[in-house]
Amino acid sequence: MTSAVHATSSAAGAGRPSGLLRSPALALTLAALFWSGNFVVARALRDDVDPVLVTLVRWFLALLIFMPFVWRDLRRSCPAILREWRLVAALGLTGLALFHPLVFLAVRYTTATNALITLSLAPVAIMLGASLISRTPPSIFQLAGALVSLTGAVALITRGDIAGVIAAGFNVGDLVMLVAVVVWAAYSLLLRRRPADLSPTVMLVASIVPALPVLLAFTLLAGPAVAVTVSPSVVLGVVYIAVFATVLSFMFWSWGVAEMGPSRAGQYVHLMPVFGAVLAFVFLGEPLSMAQVAGGALVVAGLVLIEERKSQR
Secondary structure (H helix, E strand, C coil): CHHHHHHHHHHHHHCCCCHHHHCHHHHHHHHHHHHHHHHHHHHHCCCCCCHHHHHHHHHHHHHHHHHHHHHHHHHHCHHHHHHCHHHHHHHHHHHHHHHHHHHHHHCCCCCHHHHHHHHCCHHHHHHHHHHHHHCCCCCHHHHHHHHHHHHHHHHHHHCCCHHHHHHHCCCHHHHHHHHHHHHHHHHHHHHCCCCCCCCHHHHHHHHHHHHHHHHHHHHHHHCCCCCCCCCHHHHHHHHHHHHHHHHHHHHHHHHHHHHHCHHHHHHHHHHHHHHHHHHHHHHCCCCCCHHHHHHHHHHHHHHHHHHHHHHHC
8 A cells, every 4th residue: 555655656756657547537537436435435434433523634644644755855846835835725725625524514404415416517617617717618529528427427326316306405505515516626727737846746745734724623613523433444444535535536636637637637527426336336235226327327428428539639
């Protein structure tokens, strides 16, 4: 596990991962997979660990994991970090500090299904934001691929019962989740502004520092929702969240966005319901419906449509 972090950190510091991770599509796919596993682990440990506290712990552990491997790069990059302190702070506040507490707040007032449906709008928000910034409208293939993937994601999340979700209505939690989507879109768009003299890994580690005080404040204000139970399963779950769903996934996402651009990279968020359904089936015993299988096929078809057109161009 440590060697994997070391190899990936060194490669990211050099500017381009080596081996299989020369493919930004694979890096983004792995990020979506690890984040999906995060949802499954969080659900399995929901009665044992406070979610807001886990968010603080995951980034603190991530900082400890990163430091031995990026310390020298951080020292060399101090002038660049100080020069880009506004960007570093903005990345820490959006994707690291605000997004997850907003999600936890949202699911207190809305269903997990509604929250995931709203999260599926993130690729659309990223695409629209990128278009506004570049003043270039998305292509018909981008729009078609995003629509196909979004349809598949909604079918996956609702298990085909979209009418039932609409009948249940929406509430303040859905509005909070919509704010979380805007925050994640802003984070993904800000990643594109990373200067060439700051590697994705150094930028990520630097952005953890301003995020930790904000997360500590959220933790103290929220208070423990559940009593923390220390057990082997809890320890393994927190280690997974810190290493795979935090260190590796955010590193892969940062590099993938830098290579592909936020519009294309954002579409890979739609893979999360696909992986989530499969992982829940394997580890939690949740059944897979035909509507979910069809939805997964639509998600993949939408991504293929966007990537195939990009390859031809």
